Amino acid sequence: METVTAVIVTYNRLADLKICLDSLRQQTRKPDAMLVVNNGSTDGTTEWLTTQADLTVINQANLGGAGGFATGIDGAYKSGATWLWCMDDDCIAAPDALEQLLNSPNLGPCIKNSMSVSVRDDQELAFYVDRPNRKYRRVTDMTSFDLIYGVASFFNGTLIHSDVVASIGIPDLKLFIWGDEVEYMTRAQRMGFPVVTVPKSVFRHPPSFDRNGIPWPGAWKQYYAVRNQRRVFQNMHGSAVGMAIFMRWAAREIGQQAVLKRTNRMYNVLLFGEAAVDSVINNFRKRPDSILTLRLYKMMHK
Template identity: 25%
Template sequence: MPDHNHSPRLSVVIPTYGRGAKLANLLAKLDDQTLAPRDYEVIVVDDGSPEPVQIDRAALRYPCKLLRQPNQGPGAARNTAFEHVRAPLVLYLNDDAVPARDLLHKHVAIQARLQSPRAVLGSFEFTPESLRSPLTQVLSRTRYLFDYPMMQAGAEYGWPNLYTCNLSVPAELVRKVGGFDARNFPEAIMDDTEFGYRLEKLGVRVLYRPDAACGHDHELTPAAYLRRAIRLGVHQARFARVHGDPILLRAKPGDDLESTLLEPARNSVILFHQHAARAQAWLERFEAQHYGSKLDDASAKSCAEIVARLASAFSMRGWLLELAGVDPFAALEGEPGAGELTSLVVLSKDALPLTQRCIAALREAADPRHPHELIVVDNGSRDGSAEWLAAQSDVKLVRNATNQGACRARNQALQHARGACIAFLDNDAFVQPGWLSRLKRHMALDARNGLVGPLSDRAAHGQQITATLGASAPSDPHELARAIDAKLAREKSRLSRPATLMSSFCILVRRAVIDRIGGFDERFTPWGFEDDDFTLRARLAGFKARVAFDVFVRHEAYGGPKAEWHRELLLRNWRRFAGKWGLDPARHGDYGPLAALRGESVAPELLCAPFDGSQRLDPADLEPVRRGARAA
């Protein structure tokens, strides 16, 4: 008969969810311990199991309490249990634990002999039944699940080796650190190591004592293991965010995680993605073919190599899911953005052959999976451009009687644009088939992405490339552009780089950017530095910009009076850009100080540019800077 009045020496805490048979086996093993039943109590918390746990407590020799709560995760369950703990020492066990007969006695005895508080970690070896699984055999020999195979008996370890599968901790220490952080770590992964991190802040380390023995009745399937790897990555990244310590992400405090961690991780995942399905299929076949057999060293090594690659890539998926808001595999598969309307905005001014060629390229590249609307703003053309555009059934024409400049023209188009994304194009930019779907895939790879642009033969901010195709290169510039685009799409598929500033000759913009910062700042009328300003404002508003390596858009070169006028505009508008953003007007093109700008320190009126026509437009800005120079 359990003695409920005697003060126990040990409280055993067991969170459980949906594993009634394993829990029943554990409770039976706890009924056969060498420690006197009156010296310990067991507190089980049913964490919202689909079929509520039932315990015949009258049949047990020790005091046992069953608590129930809605599903909140094992950390919350342990916290619930701790409210009922009566002993000075707490032993945390998983519900799939198979304890040795002397497990409880060992923990009590070891803790009693310690000179200073420690978290005592016992062994947790897979049971023979679990080791029928080849994957589980490999995990039992490596550190791809736990570090047990590398740990030494009697040695002390830091918080990354604190596991609550078989762990005793003085109750006072649990109370001091506030228990488990169930809000940030609600899953059965890293909830315990995060608890250990806070314990170590109090000077408490982990003492490994494998003689406090416990079996682990858990057979891991490849699919379950890889799901766990993703969630491990999520919680590693969350740990870095919560504590400001990126050690689990292989980084140091103060590191720029975007460049040192997320960028390499994203590229690694993208490159591995093409091999992931084959690697998973291999692991599934290996599991089926060797199930029930003991692996030889060579087979175990082969499997371990595949597991290591998969575990690394899948944990990086978790990093990106947590910190970038997207599982990259989801964006790499299927057709991101399919079915969503994209608004294509083209500017026209007295260059009808170029406009016709630009629109012909857009029509040829049209993809039924990516519906679009085509909005063309004509800025007072006198060569028949407006009349030709008005006759095109697929063009929504915004017609200005005079040249309003690129900034206002784009803002006018925004008043008509209905797309989830808006692509701004100059009429001398010529796209290739597949351009839009590839840019949208890059956009989808990070929830924070707001702008994506291509490579080109004429562009600023590092978007310009010189591509050579050898002796077989087409002589026609449009055919050459198509060949370059096909080569990049093949060799640089889905790769990109981050950008701070971008060119607007061809740029895809997420609608959320427009909603946040508005349109183009018309102080840069008619042209020049309006795209630098727009992309800078987007970054300061929290959006990311990327240059796609697998999209090439030809951008027609020009010279003569137009080029001369544009050179003068760049000089004038640099002074305006520098004045707006606190740069040195005398140091043309010196963007260095912009790196220190942070959105929270920038006045709202600098970030937002309304596109409803309310911006003041100075007619003098629309005149050529030098007399006699012809407007573009």
Template identity: 25%
Template sequence: MIEHPMPQTPPTIAAAVVTHDRLDKLRTTIERLLAEPVSHVVVVDNASSDGTAEWLASLDDPRLLVHRSDSNLGGAGGFSIAMQIARDRTDADWIAVMDDDGRPRPGAMQAFSRMDLSAWDAIGAAVFHPDGTICEMNRPYRNPFWHLGRFLRTLARMPLGKGREGFHLGDADYRDGGPVLAVDMTSFVGLFLSRDALMRAGLPDPRLFIYGDDQLYTLQMRRKGLRIGFAPEVRFEHDTMALQGKTGVVLRPLWKVFYMYRNALIAYRVAAGPWFWPLVPVLLRKWRRKAADYGDDAATFRAMLDLAVRDGLARRLDRPHAEILRRSGSD
């Protein structure tokens, strides 16, 4: 008698979305998600003032779980709440995390459901801009401080200004039908977490506010032995066009500078381990050169960077957001 394998039951998926004052982008994301085979859509509204709460209240879909925060907790605070709700108020097998401007392309959830997930605790999607170009800020990587080959390739490319090519996934890795690759870091735009992985990894640290929370979270997952894969056939789009200067992203408003560099130092400490302190002077020289991209605001950039470095090296995460706004001239 020939035994036929039983067909696999597709995993149930809950989406977790964080939003703040971007109703136009949120509309598209929620409409896209509700057209996909998801069991729940958790939305954390970070005290939006643009009609988001009213629009969400007008939707009539039993899959929606909406939480409105009384204050803006930032992306990190929002993701912490959204992932907690998805964990505690749904029975989904997997939780897919995304910003309000990040969303699955049609068919992405079906592509994920068809995967053999037995070897993975988490899966990162391939993220593109709406025009089809790869979204650089969401490009996964292998931590060069944990992999000698990656480390050497990164060193070889640094004099050419192409150090990222040594440890980030390449364009060829995004080809549809390619293999699922092991990575150490992926972003919160299209990160699928198994329920067991979320239980073991815990929730993102809400004190990070914005920037680097996904990098730190996934690096810490790897340190705990959790397996993260990159699946090129699971495709997301990120409707963002960050302004690029001569030396990288230019952040506006300037209060964002503080969080970017404070959190980067905290993440580098996890990634670099014993190499962290020798690395710090290299990072500071590189970051200070970015002041040239800020024109008349260069002095404010330097002041926010200096504050970020002090808090990042001290691993201080309790500075009030109101103070950051005031110091940056954004209040």
């Protein structure tokens, strides 16, 4: 019998976590187990989780989304689950989300993702996806398909077969946040595992907030998106070619930040440049408090 363990990573969003877990408890096909990785929350989450008898909880320091899912996927895999259903704490699963994933066409060991719909507009996708031959922006861009290959919004209702984990391992916790999920997806694709979105399975999620640039000081998160992109390109194109593509891409991104007329443009240029250099020299040690551009911004805005 196939079993499903839900893996939820949380950090200081207790209200959202409660809603997420309620949506899992109301599934037409309930998960066989629910594993919550608490990334060092300080908002009462730790205390509340001790009162939830139906949860397995792992408390750890804040290791970012990458570290959270590395711990959660490792724990769920070692527990013997057939499928690992992974999500952030601000996801809301439709009542039949898991049932629809499991009932979708059998692809063998694979990764199947729910369709992420914006909580603000039920006709808009939470995450835009642009492909050379097609753009996915509206819900209707996806709903005419049973499966959409090569498209998935990790980790928002992401169903991963245990055989995939056995082959590709767990997310790289060094990546911390932003890009770690794409690195994991492209790692699976490189190993030949199908990655699909199942539009009949719906997750609600806040829309991506970086579409028009993130205002400072929150823009520090873009550091990780840029730094981690090298790993994505290398998964897709190989080590040497991937590095060359990354360097060309990073130069273009830095140049774009220089010409965009945004507030704190100088800091954006410095941040992107710092991230690109750190990626090239393989410096994946920085946490938010050690990003030099962020420290400069804070020093100049006391």
